[in-house]
Amino acid sequence: MNPLVSAPVASFTDLLLDAVCMVDVNGRFVFVSAACERIFGYRQDEMVGMAMIDLVAPADRERTLAAARSIMDGQPNSRFENRYVRKDGSIVHIMWSARWSEADQLRIAVARDITASKRAEAMQAALYAISEAAHATEDLPALYQRMHQIVGGLLPVQSFAVVLRDAPDDVLYFAYHANASGPESDARLAVLLCEEALRRNMPLRVAPDTMSTLSPALLVAAAPEQACWMSVPLCTPQATIGALVLRDGAMFEGGAACQGYTDQDQELLLFVSTQIATAIQRKQLESRLHFMAQHDDLTRLPNRSLFHDRLATAIARAQRQQGRVALLFIDLNKFKLVNDLYGHSAGDRLLQAVARSISSCVREADTVARIGGDEFVVVLEHVARPESAALVKEKIHLALAAPVHVGEGRTLHTSASIGIAHYPDHGADMTQLLRYADQAMYATKHQAPDAVA
Numbered sequence: 075m076n077p078l079v080s081a082p083v084a085s086f087t088d089l090l091l092d093a094v095c096m097v098d099v100n101g102r103f104v105f106v107s108a109a110c111e112r113i114f115g116y117r118q119d120e121m122v123g124m125a126m127i128d129l130v131a132p133a134d135r136e137r138t139l140a141a142a143r144s145i146m147d148g149q150p151n152s153r154f155e156n157r158y159v160r161k162d163g164s165i166v167h168i169m170w171s172a173r174w175s176e177a178d179q180l181r182i183a184v185a186r187d188i189t190a191s192k193r194a195e196a197m198q199a200a201l202y203a204i205s206e207a208a209h210a211t212e213d214l215p216a217l218y219q220r221m222h223q224i225v226g227g228l229l230p231v232q233s234f235a236v237v238l239r240d241a242p243d244d245v246l247y248f249a250y251h252a253n254a255s256g257p258e259s260d261a262r263l264a265v266l267l268c269e270e271a272l273r274r275n276m277p278l279r280v281a282p283d284t285m286s287t288l289s290p291a292l293l294v295a296a297a298p299e300q301a302c303w304m305s306v307p308l309c310t311p312q313a314t315i316g317a318l319v320l321r322d323g324a325m326f327e328g329g330a331a332c333q334g335y336t337d338q339d340q341e342l343l344l345f346v347s348t349q350i351a352t353a354i355q356r357k358q359l360e361s362r363l364h365f366m367a368q369h370d371d372l373t374r375l376p377n378r379s380l381f382h383d384r385l386a387t388a389i390a391r392a393q394r395q396q397g398r399v400a401l402l403f404i405d406l407n408k409f410k411l412v413n414d415l416y417g418h419s420a421g422d423r424l425l426q427a428v429a430r431s432i433s434s435c436v437r438e439a440d441t442v443a444r445i446g447g448d449e450f451v452v453v454l455e456h457v458a459r460p461e462s463a464a465l466v467k468e469k470i471h472l473a474l475a476a477p478v479h480v481g482e483g484r485t486l487h488t489s490a491s492i493g494i495a496h497y498p499d500h501g502a503d504m505t506q507l508l509r510y511a512d513q514a515m516y517a518t519k520h521q522a523p524d525a526v527a
């Protein structure tokens with residue numbers, strides 16, 4: 075028994091849930107009660123003789139020493155909080171009540187483990203921050219970064235990835251990937267873990283001592299890394315759209331060892347994944363609606379409204395830069411006959427093929443739009459000379475002359491009448507240019523051959 079504490083006193087200090095400690099003028103423990111083992115992880119006999127400051131988390135050492143000096147100067151402190159590193163390396167949050175005993179030349183302190191309440195507080199704040207970010211953030215990359223920040227404040231996170239499934243091809247891609255260990259070295263394993271979580275449709279946790287439960291392919295990839303992973307599917311009511319993947323600990327030799335993610339960590343990540351999945355779904359819906367409002371459903375080309383925006387922007391830019399813009403007005407010849415002779419779906423296929431053909435004749439930066447049934451327009455920017463637009467017109471004529479399969483083994487040929495207007499030669503604004511191009515198109519119409527062959 076410790077000579078500093080008499081037998082009857084020790085018999086009840088050992089029953090206390092809080093720990094009682096005595097520290098000498100040199101800052102070494104001279105007495106610790108039994109609860110210390112539960113709180114700090116060291117046996118009583120191991121702890122006695124250790125320097126108190128060595129157990130304090132490095133970030134809290136300076137202010138702990140300042141608090142100890144003030145207690146020794148005769149100012150008792152009943153609510154000092156700091157963090158200690160337990161024997162197993164985990165962090166414990168302590169609230170101290172301490173005073174200096176001049177007679178014994180000892181600091182006498184009672185330590186309460188407040189780790190659980192600290193975590194609950196942090197969790198509550200994080201959950202609030204997560205749901206606020208999910209509702210307020212306008213763009214998804216910013217949301218992913220914010221979620222990474224919030225989760226990183228609660229869990230050990232060396233790398234954080236949002237892996238999404240591209241619906242039509244089922245290909246997985248990184249919507250977000252931040253890796254503290256350097257370049258995207260863990261990308262391959264992150265994708266494998268995402269695939270596994272998606273296959274199981276439930277969270278997956280991997281730690282060095284649980285790897286034997288993994289599939290052989292995953293085991294081969296994960297074993298050399300000696301890291302801890304957690305992968306949680308991103309589920310919307312309609313589908314599983316991807317997964318969140320977190321890593322802690324070593325990826326390379328010398329990397330920090332990890333403890334493994336806990337049930338509580340998984341619960342938090344499940345909450346985050348629900349929020350992210352909802353936000354992604356909302357964003358995808360918004361962008362689909364936005365696309366639909368600006369594009370033609372059949373050909374997926376810009377519609378009249380987006381064409382007006384693009385033409386107005388091109389004219390404004392040309393005005394500023396003393397540049398030129400060409401506008402091509404394209405109307406198919408005798409297209410009505412296609413519908414009448416071969417049916418509406420053949421007409422639809424022909425319109426889709428025409429959209430592809432015209433698009434293949436211009437540069438990425440130019441605009442091809444469908445502004446009516448069989449009416450298309452092209453905005454050519456940065457045309458150095460009028461002859462350049464005439465060349466594009468000839469290319470379009472050639473492209474449209476190619477045979478088009480419209481189903482049921484039927485092949486059609488089509489042609490179009492094309493009128494060109496140039497800014498600034500034929501008009502200073504959109505209305506004048508459109509009128510000029512339309513009239514130019516009609517002027518060529520009567521010479522046009524029949525549409526369908």
Ligand SMILES: Nc1nc2c(ncn2[C@@H]2O[C@H](COP(=O)(O)OP(=O)(O)OP(=O)(O)O)[C@@H](O)[C@H]2O)c(=O)[nH]1
Pocket residue numbers: 372405406407408409410411413417418419420421422425446447448
């Ligand atoms: N299949 C299909 N047909 C459409 C669509 N939108 C409009 N049309 C048809 O396109 C045809 C356009 O007819 P017109 O404007 O007379 O054009 P045209 O037959 O090419 O006549 P000209 O321009 O004088 O050579 C009409 O029959 C419309 O019903 C569509 O989305 N799909």
